[in-house]
Amino acid sequence: MSTPTSTPVVFIHGLWIHSSAWLPWQNVFREAGYEPSAPGWPGDKATVAETRANAAELAGVGIEQITASYSRAIAALTAKPIVIGHSFGGLIAQKLLASGEARAAIAIDPAQIKGVKPLPFAQIRSGLPVLKNPANRNRAVSLTSKQFRYGFGNAISETESNSLYSEWTIPGPGRPLSEASAANFSKSSPAAVDTIRSDRGPLLIIAGGKDHTVPEVVAKAAFRLYAGSRAVTDFRVFPDRGHSLVLDSGWRAVADASLSWLASQSL
Known part of the structure; x- marks a missing residue:
């Protein structure tokens, strides 16, 4: 049982993956003394099956709306949390x-x-399932197992990739991917982050060396944007891992690395 002093940890899923995929992580973090939760995005339902059956409710959801929903979840907590997100999370x-x-x-x-x-x-x-059609910006888009294999499961076996696809994938709103892809051409992009702020808490960016959806070079470029901040910003690569690294059979190594880093920050 968690104590009143347990630090909250909020897990944030990414595009095309249901929040329940964080359950193994929540169990490990709870055992480590944290108080975990994994709210879904606006429009997500309690289960994968329900979310698939109500895909239209995800259509049009964007970065600002997703961020605001997590802000509300955080405001309901008893203490400021640690946040752990994958992909768009x-x-x-x-x-x-x-x-x-x-x-x-x-x-x-x-x-x-x-x-x-x-x-x-x-x-x-990896982004073509959404970006190939501008109208997808306002739709909910599902991946095929082949598309999932390329974008998520390229560093694992086809059998495991297909299993993860069946168990965890949900339709995803096209808007966040459209917003992120156009961010550098927008003065007020919702994908903007204050990377200069120095009075924030510590940040760890983790990359998968075989990731197709967010290649290592992309994650490393984000890390470099924080060079002007005096706050702690660390970077770690798992060279042989793809975009499925938080939910495939090697998830525990990433979770343990996350716990070790938090311990190094006395969190």
């Missing part, structure tokens, strides 16, 4: 840290924030 985690709503953040394979310039072919191909 990693972008949201950085925004919450920069706004002072989180005491620390871990951004795993984070979607590109404004100012990130590298655009590898693998990332373009």
Whole structure:
């Protein structure tokens, strides 16, 4: 049972993955003495099946709306949390840290924030399910198992990739990907993050060396944007991991690395 002094940890899922995929992480963090939670995005339902059956409710949801929903979840907590996000959840985690709503953040394979310039072919191909049609900006888009295999499961077996696809994938709103891809051309992009702020909590950015959806070079470019901040900003790479690194059979190594880093920050 958690004590009143347990530090809250809010897990933030990314595009196309249901929040319940964080359950193994929540169990490990609870055992380590934290108080974890994993709210879904606006429009998400309690289960994968329910979310798939109500895909239209996700249509049009954007970065600002997602961030605001997590701000409300944080406001209901008894203490300022640590936030841990994957993919677009990693972008949201950085925004919450920069706004002072989180005491620390871990951004795993984070979607590109404004100012990130590298655009590898693998990332373009991974985003095509949404970006190939401008109308998808206001739709909910589902991945095929083949698209999931390329964008998420390329560093694991096809059997495991197909299993993860069946268990965890949900339709995703096209708007966040459209907003992030156009961020550098917008003066007021919702993908903008204050990377200069020095009175924020510590940040760890984790990259997968074989990630197609957010290639290592993209995560490293985000890390470099923080060079002007005096706050703690660390970077770690898992060289043989793809975008599925938080939910595939190797998830525990990433979770343990996250716990070790938090301990190093006395959090």
